[in-house]
Amino acid sequence: MSSAYPPRSRTFGVGNVDFPQTLDELVNTLSHNHLMAQTTTTTRHHHTPQRGDTMAHRRNPQGQRQGQGNNRGHDLTQFNFHPSAIAMGSLIGRQFVQMLGAKCRVGHDYSMAGRDRNRENMGTSFLAFDFNREVLHIKASLEIDPKNIPPALRPLDAELSFDDIASQGIVIEATNRNDVSFHGAPRKHVTVTVTTRRPPRFFTEFERNDELLGMGHERERTGKLPYRRRATAMDFATSTVTELKAGAIQAIPEGPCAYPTFWNTFRWTFDLTQVEFQRLMRCSAQFKDLANDDPEMDLLSHKKHRWSTRKLTSAEYLAMYGTPDLSKVLFSSRTLIEGLIGHGILKPGDVPQLLAVLPRSTEFADRILESLYNEERVREVEKVIRAKARYLRKEPPPPYSHLVMIRSVLVTPTRLLIGPPQQEPSNSVTRRYADRLEAIVRVQFTDEEDRLHVAEYTKQADELQKDVGIMARVRRALWHGITIGGRTYMPVASSSSQQKEHAIWFIDNKKIDFLELKSWMGNVAETIVAKHAARMGLPFSTSRIVQLDIKLGREINDVERNEHCFTDGVAVAGIEIMKEAARTLGATKGLNSTPSAIQFRLGGAKGVLTCWPQLADKLEVRLRPSLIKFRSTLQDLNVVRIAKYQTAFLNRQFIMMMCANGVPENLIIRIFQENLRSIRGLKQRVRRGAASKEDYKLMSVCSEFPLNQLIRAGFHADPLVLDVVEIIECRLLQDLKWRARVKIPAGVFLIGIADESGTLKANEVFCQYQESDETEPVIVQSEILICRAPALHPGDVRRAFAVDRPELRHLKNVIVFSVQGERPLPNMLGGGDLDGDDYTLIWDQEFVRPLRVYGAMDYKAPPPKRVDKVTQADLNENFVQYMLNDVLGQVDNCHLAKCDIGSPFDNDCIELSKTHSIAVDFPKTGHAATLEPRLRPKEWPDFMDKDGTKKIYQSEKILGKLFKLVNPEPNFRPCDIKELDYPVDQRLSHHPIYSTLLDKLRPIKDRYEAAVLYDMRRYRVCEPEIPSGMAVRNPRRKRIRDQNLNEPLRDAYNAHVGDAREAAKEAIEGISFTTNLTGMQVVARHAYALTYERVHVEAWQARFMLEAEEHGAADEDKEVLRPRPMTSFAWVFWQELIQIVTGPNL
Structure with missing residues (x-):
């Protein structure tokens, strides 16, 4: 997940400028290219700190209308200003390059009366500062003939997160105007300039033609027809081509579709009364308070600025921002250049000079281009290239054996962002095509600033009109592909973890034949679309290949009873396979060098292999039908992870369920406080040279950085050493406060496997754990509490008996489940199985004895959706439907809040747990879960950290009590050696x-x-x-x-x-x-x-x-x-x- 967005560094104010642009220039500019509009590059995460940033990981306002907050309406009314004109463009050095400008219509906007009172009567043009959501609301009704401007500007409607404003990026300049008065009082002429780090979220009015109104008359009658939708790149085009039908998404945007990419500065002029001006000054004071609370949010500039303005003619716009000719540039360099343009680091007009000064060596030229991703913006191209060439190595370092160099592409509503090749964990496909990695890209669909949250109105808009909006843009990429470096890439598959990130692999069919790839993967004959998609994604799962010539032995039957599979996802293998798998992952000696189980991939099979010498020879693998997802001739064994010791931790769901089922709150609070005392003061103890044995253990578990060695060597006062120690302390305290992640000494968190010996009785488990080579193995023998995350149903926390069985003593750091009884115990723990799930086992009798066991949820998935033959179109739409119906996180949040308001036994909570199960099973059934509005809380507990738009209450239940124990708020800010007067040893x-x-x-x-x-x-x-x-x-x-x-x-x-x-x-x-x-x-x-x-x-x-x-x-x-x-x-x-x-x- 990467990104090289221009950093939040200094941004520039604009001096007195006479805009708007003339109508002729505007129409010429808007019309000179009529189609294709996209953008270029980046990777997977979007924050760009400067050196020494203090981490502005702030709330991420979703691009959807949120619920009414306590003061949101007050904010929008109080800090709402009506501009006389607006200009959009880019700051280049000391010059504001104006691409578009117009006067703003004044008047009142009653379009949302009765539907969203906060926007009622705000005016047809306004700039509003929302400090609750930390968003700028922008609306501008331009005094231009609507026929000459694209939908996204009829009117301009946008939301800009404070996070996306450049450092000191808001410039307010005011002068008195004697020629304009209000009841005899002079007005203030004010210019507000805002420079952004990335585009705002643009909106456009939802199309309401007669056909749509006929389809959606019931929504119109009930007021549920969306009044606006998110704008995408083609909404900035003056052609009538819709997003879905515009062909492959291009790397470099063209014509007015490029506006979101190249507009990094917005500028308004206002004529304010003294009262309005005072409101603006109060707004400025709010920004100062924000900067005091968080230095990263220093958004308001206090300096005077002298910047010239340049209004672009149509010809000048083409010269500066027209699509450059890269047809003769080699693919690797071309994609990097396209990426730099998309990020706004280079302008298209810089390309001729760039190509003239780049070294002739392609590999060295690529190294230089990659280094430019660290720049804010390159203005003097020749100087920068020559400076980079002086210190860069001509040969790039080789990647580690388990990593490959992969390009990542982000598709946002208005841009296509290509990142430079980055080291990514390998998978079966990237290893198979290691000589053609340039033909494989990882594509992720995101919002402009973060994860793409699909709001309810987005679903409504997509249901009514599929060829426009953000989901149409997703479909466009899946149907028509993306074009980077002059090559078109088409979708193939997505692993389950990638699908959760809205990511999917694309390939260049001219370099990698799609049919040959499918044939190599195996025969995926599954007719359930969702399962077929999961099967196709299996070879793309991250893993490392085990260099062994394994023997595939005779299959073992699954243990099945009462329509349940007791061995679902687990099989057996020989001891040499275990050792080599551990060696592959770096465990060459000690306890973890001979694991009892591994999580694996093998051809079309996946799950867990257990070390069972009585059932498998040293190099033998014996599978079960439940592990084989499709038949494949591939024989390479890929290891995902090995079984190893992990201590048990509680989380918010566990605590809520345990306390509801009888575990005393005082017990949880006491252990929480013990955790708190062991963590607090870690940095100070290290600084004083007084770190305890437990401190050293804690640091070694949390970080692989050699803290223990450095501290023992006397570097305990070094700034970086103390920074890393403070990060550990801060993160652990944050986990306590925000996740209630409480360490349980008398518990373990281990992978589950099946009892191949058949000696365990129903509701019995075997658990032998060993913490390290210095400790002896321990077999747990007592009644125990067992659970699995997520735990949303009261029956997801259960009691069982841990017993000793001689036949199982060769197994360590796993939990062995019985294959006897009416129903598998893992299945009663939130629908778990044995294909890689981990389970929490606690033998502390203070937890076990008071626990009341509630009946396990009896959930049966709905019948899956089948087709006669799965096509790529089916797979593409399955991916879209997953994005549209990805409600797992929302269900979890609603459930946690409802449990705090009432209890886990309430009907709403039980229904939410069932909804969660449906959502979890989407990859198997293709059935989407629906989160009913009545199941959404009207108020939220304080420990859930909802923003100012939500109604918050102080929770007095267990999670609220724990939340309040961690004060003050854990925070980290890296040291500055200048402030420390350059400390040296x-x-x-x-x-x-x-x-x-x-x-x-x-x-x-x-x-x-x-x-x-x-x-x-x-x-x-x-x-x-x-x-x-x-x-x-x-x-x-x-x-x-x-x-x-x-x-x-x-x-x-x-x-x-x-x-x-x-x-x-x-x-x-x-x-x-x-x-x-x-x-x-x-x-x-x-x-x-x-x-x-x-x-x-x-x-x-x-x-x-x-x-x-x-x-x-x-x-x-x-x-x-x-x-x-x-x-x-x-x-x-x-x-x-x-x-x-x-x-x-x-």
Whole structure:
């Protein structure tokens, strides 16, 4: 999931400008190209911090009309201003390039009277500041003949998240106007300029023709017919071609369809009365308060600006923004250039100069182009290219064996964003076509700023009119493909995890034959469309290949009874297969080198393999029918993960269900407080050199960064070390507060398998756990509590008996379930099975004894939707329907709130748990779940962190009590070594410095930091989070899916470290030093100096600012552009630094 959006750095105000543009110029500009409108590139995550950003993970306003909040209407009324004119364009250096401008019609807008009172009587043109949702509402009825402007501008209707406003991007300028008065009082002439980081969410009026009104008369009568919908790229075209019928989505937008890509600045003029002006000043004060609460939200500029304005004629627009000729550019370079244009880093008009100065070597040219993704905006193309060429390595580092270089593409409502090739975990398909990876791209459908949330009105609009709107854009990509680098890519399949992210794999059919690919995958004959889609996605699941010549043995029958399968998803394999699978994942010694089970993929089969020497030879795999999804001749064994020890944690759902079923609240509170005490003060204990044994254990479990070694070596006061420690402390406290993630010492969280021996009785389990090589294995023997996430039904938390069986003692760190009884125990735990599900088992009798067991939910999935033969069109529409009906998260939230308001036993909660089961089964049945409006809470508990548009109450139940125990709000802000007066470790300082080696290391440091900076933007993190391998959550965006970032962050950091170390070794080849240090220790000493010592850091900063000046930054912008020094480069050589200060035998 990546992105290289221009960072929230300095943005520029506009001086006094006389706009609007003339009507002739406007019509010419709008008409010079009439079709195709898309955009270019990025990857998977959209935040672009500057060096030293403090993480603005804030609320993500959805592009839908939300419920009425406590003060939202008041905000929109109080901070609602009516402009006299509006202009849109781009800031380029010291110049505002105006692409479109017009006077704004005044008057009242009663179109939503009785339907949305907040918009009633707000005017046909307004700019409104909504501090509850943190959104700018923009509406402009342009004084232009509607026939000459596209639907998206009739009127201009948009919402811009505060997150998407550039740093200091709001500029307010005011002058007195004596020629305009109100009852004799002079008015203020005010100009408001807003510069954005990415396009706002555009809307357009929903088309209401006679045919539609006939189809939707009932919706019209009940007031449920959507009055507007999200605008897409083709809504900016003046042609009548709809989004669905516009052909393949192009990389570089054309004509007026390019406006959303190239408009990065909006400008309004107002003539305000003194009362209105005072309201605007109060609005400014709100922005100041916002910046005080969160420095990342410093949106209001306080400086004077002198910027010229340039109004583009039609010819000038074509020269600057017309589609460049890239037909003779090689594919790899062409896609990078298209991506840079889509991000707004380059203008189309920059391409001729760019091509003239790029090196002839394609590989080196691509490295330079990739490095441009770290820039905010390139103005002096030749200077920037020459500067990049001076320090970039000509040879890119090879990826790790389990990673491949893949392009990712985001399709947003108005843009198509291509990212540079990035290291991604491999799968069977990428390994099969390793020589043709350029023919494979990962496509994700997103909103302009984040995940695409499909609102109810989007579903209504799609139901009535499928050829316009955001779902039409999704269908357009699936039906007609996307064109990047001059090649058209078509959809193939999506794994289950990718589908949840609205992502799907596309291929170039000219490079990879689709029929040959399907034949290689196997015979997918499934006629249930949803299951067929899941089967097709199986080879695209992330995995690592096990290098073994395995033997496929005779299949084993499933254990089936009462229409239930007791062995669903689990089979057996030999011990050598277990060992090699562990070795493939890096577990070469110790406890995890011989796992008892692995999660795997093999041809058309998937699930769990259990080590069972009595049933399988050392290199043998014996499958069951329940694991075989389709027949395939592929024999490669792919491992996903191995069974290993994990301690048990509670979550909000578990706690809610347990307390409702009799577990004492005081018990939960006591354990919660114990967790809290063990975490709080971690950073201070480390700083004082007083870390406990438990602290060291905690740090080693949470992060792979070598904290324990560095702290023991005396680096406990180092800024980066303390930053990583603070990240761990902050993240764990945030997990307690926002997820109620409570560690349970007397519990485990392990993968489930079946009892192949048949010795366990009904409702019995076997669990033997071993924490580490230093501890002895323990067999649990008692009555236990067992559950599985998610737990939404009162019967999802159950009691069972953990027993000892000699036949099962070879199994460790798994939970063995009985195959006896009327119904499988996993199935009674929220519909679980054994194809990779993990289960929480607790033997603490304070939990077990008081637990009342409620009847398990008896859920039967609706009959699946079948067709005679599944076509690609069926698969495409299945993907669309998944997006339209992806309500799992909403159901979970509604259920949690309803449980807090009432109890899990309430009818609404039981119905929500059934709705959840239907939604979970969509990939199997194709039946969508419907979240009824009556099941949505009218108010929300405080611990759910809803924004100001929702009615919030203070929860007095268990989750509310736990939530309030974690105060103040956990927060992280990285340190600044300048503010700390450049702290250095004196144990390193007395070693000599060689200027020639500094010169050799500077470009290596530059490359390393450029790569880290790109990952900061891609994953929306700050620098210390990358070596830590953990993403903390900012208090303003607590619900980000950061738990999925751990592995990508680790892989990215390890790649950067490997590249830097290899480059450093090359740099010192043949050099001898007059010191007792080894060559790499000398490198480490110099890397530390470049990272921390004042003279070198200030020299680096001066060089950075000189480059900024060469690139066209204005004097008043330099302070904002001035970067915070990065601190992780020194620790690329952490082993050598430890050796220097302690000796080589630490």
